[in-house]
Amino acid sequence: MLNFSEASNSMAEVRVLYRSDDYYITLHYPINSVGQTIIVAFDTIDGVYSEKGFGVNFCLANNLPVIFVSHKERTFFQGVSKKLLYNILHPYLIGKDVVTYGSILGGYAAIYYADVLNARAFAISPRCSADPKFKKKFGKNNLDENIFLHDFLSTKNNGKQKYHFFTYDPFNSRDDYYFKEVIFPSLNGSFKVLELPFSSHPSAPFLSRKVNLLKPLALSFFQGEDIGLLSFISPQASSGAKSLFYLNIDLDTVLSKARDSFADGRWEEVASLLYVPLIFHKFQSEEAAFMLAVSLLKEGHKKELILLCRVSKKFNYIEYKQATSLAERAMAGKNYIDAISLWECIIKIYSKFPLGVYVRLASAYIMTSEFKKAEQVLEQCLDINESFKPALDLLDRVASLQAKKFTVSIREIAKPSCYFRLGTKVDGTIVRQKELYNLKVMGWAQIKKGDVSAVAVQYKNKISYFSFNIERPDAVQFLVTKLGLNPKELSSRCGVKVAQELGEGAKFGFCVNGKTEWTHVLSLTPVAELVKGRDNWLFLANDQNCSVDQFTGKLLLDEDKKLAWCSYANDFYEVSKKFNALYVIANSKERVLPGLYPFSQGVEILAHQVENILSDSSVNVVNPVDENSKNIQSYYETDTHWSDVGAFNAFKLCMKAFGYNDEFDVFFEFFGREVVGDLGSKLTPPVSSIRMTHSLRDKAKGSVKCVFDNKIKKTGSLEINLNETAVYEKTVLLFGGSSLKAGGFARYFSYFFSRVVVINLPGSIVKEIVDHECPDHIIVQTNERYLISPGRVYETVVGSPLVKSFKMMSQKELLNFVESINELDDESESYYKKLFGDAALSFVVK
Structure with a gap:
């Protein structure tokens, strides 16, 4: 055993063994040296070209003779062949236990020269960035390709190697690649690897400064001890590889x-x-x-x-x-990016925390305009507690923010050096917030043949480039006819399509051969989305269905729409002949409470036209407008939907139309709950009002169990509820929109029927599902403002809008959906698991 005592670095003999323009090799021999071990230490990649460098002072402090192989910066030891180094060092290594030692490039050299020096190698983060295999993977460096003169490491040596030791960061992609693809295939003897996750490149500073273990580790190896037996080293039991170790700290x-x-x-x-x-x-x-x-x-x-x-x-x-x-x-300091990370980690790490954490995470996402993520977090919260008011209110806020409308303006801020037209189709249009995530802007320009041209887009401190690659012969014709340009000099691929997230202040530039002229800027003007009525009641306005014009009678069905409604009514009637089907209209608030609305109702309105067409085709229509008009609490100030009272009135009318004459009022009581609502959330700050909410007098009636939920949001959502204590052993199938769940409309049916299937598809029917369920009753619900166009009777799920959400999903999201739906417990609903699983898979690119 060697006795490693402290010694002064000055108490050593220094001898120059070799010196050239690029290489400098010196021997340092401590006066108090004992034992037969000698270290050959190799310079790092930067090269000190000196008699002292990596490892020298360390070895001398421990009375170890050391030969230092130095080089000039980035020569990569290519001028030192194995034979040359052997001839230089051999006289000093006779009878010695030789250890090669190095870090980074020096680690590579320790391995490369170990066999010719008959040495054990201690290599830290070994790699040679001049190696052609490394350059092919990660790109070239400043070294000329043709001067790599070493033999390739990535083939096994013929002779038996001595015991080697390696340590590196497996999460450093370059180090991990070089070790596994270059060094490991070359090994032909025993070795051990100490993996140091996230220690970066190189790992030596972590070992020496952070955990203070480089010295005992190196000295133990130099001394010939088995690294695997050290107290601060432990095998990676989970890996199954006896050569892999972690620190045991x-x-x-x-x-x-x-x-x-x-x-x-x-x-x-x-x-x-x-x-x-x-x-x-x-x-x-x-x-x-x-x-x-x-x-x-x-x-x-x-x-x-x-x-x-x-x-x-x-x-x-x-x-x-x-x-x-x-x-x-972080939230208080408006550092929302950090706040998001912190809230996410609370959710991931802790088994118990307040539901408000989800709301705060969603709030941080809102502040960074990541509305979709905010929505997902809130829905995750509501899966735990569906009545958690802060999440419900903020979800309304998110929905309003995403639905917020703007008038787009693309304004020229500087004249380009050549003709450049941009955004004429989108300029002046109204878009929703969610459309800004991938707004499309078209343009064209005067492009000369041979020029490399693109549109530069600057938004959120990031610049993106979009090439002119669309054929536009019409634009070339314009340039020739109007400007008199020579067509032979012009490229016909002069059209461009910009498609990315855009927002207020986004800049556009015309880029030719690397030079950019910033010429246009985008601005957004908010569009008012509501109007205030009497007593501060809020009503929808400027929506795509033109609610105000429908109510005032300015917008009526034209002849084509009337024919479309007649066709739909006939199709609906054919379904209702076999199944007891109702068409339910969830009225617009202004229709129910016209005295609070700032506009007067027209003599003839679109809703009347539709009701007459349905009636003429013998379609059973439930329109609760008269019943709800008797009670102002059927709606509430800050939302477009009916309250639980309004939904209950519609439910009772449906039950009466189905032939049930029970006294349903005795089962429920109603109380006020403060909520924001989808209109109140459009204001800043949001405003709230009192919504009447129901509760069961007999809680036993509430034994409703959701046995299937495909977790699709909005259109395409399908939920199945069973009630073992139901009054009626019958199935009700409901198709509809947001008003199915608003006010608990669909829930009321679940209290009384044994099986209730709720599908988000406003105003339409899917016969494939009808045929599978063979329901006793069908309800097809739509909101009154949607009467501008009829629904449809679809034959299949795949041919219907139920699969609309799949079209918007990424390939990864589709596969995740299939996996999650297959994990649902209830095998009795295997039909729907397969139906939606197969539908999602049909959109996966093979």
């Missing part, structure tokens, strides 16, 4: 350093300290788990975050207050 040893790194936002550093202790050694610490989760999320390591969440959930972490305090601090 107590969490308390690194926790204070992790806190400092977390406070400074050094996310990778936090991960390097906490990942192995928490994930693989299963240390329990709510604080550490939260810090690691934030760090992994910030660094984009989603798989590792999922793994952490699985481990953390087993420990039932519930002390969330410190984490929520950090998140609230």
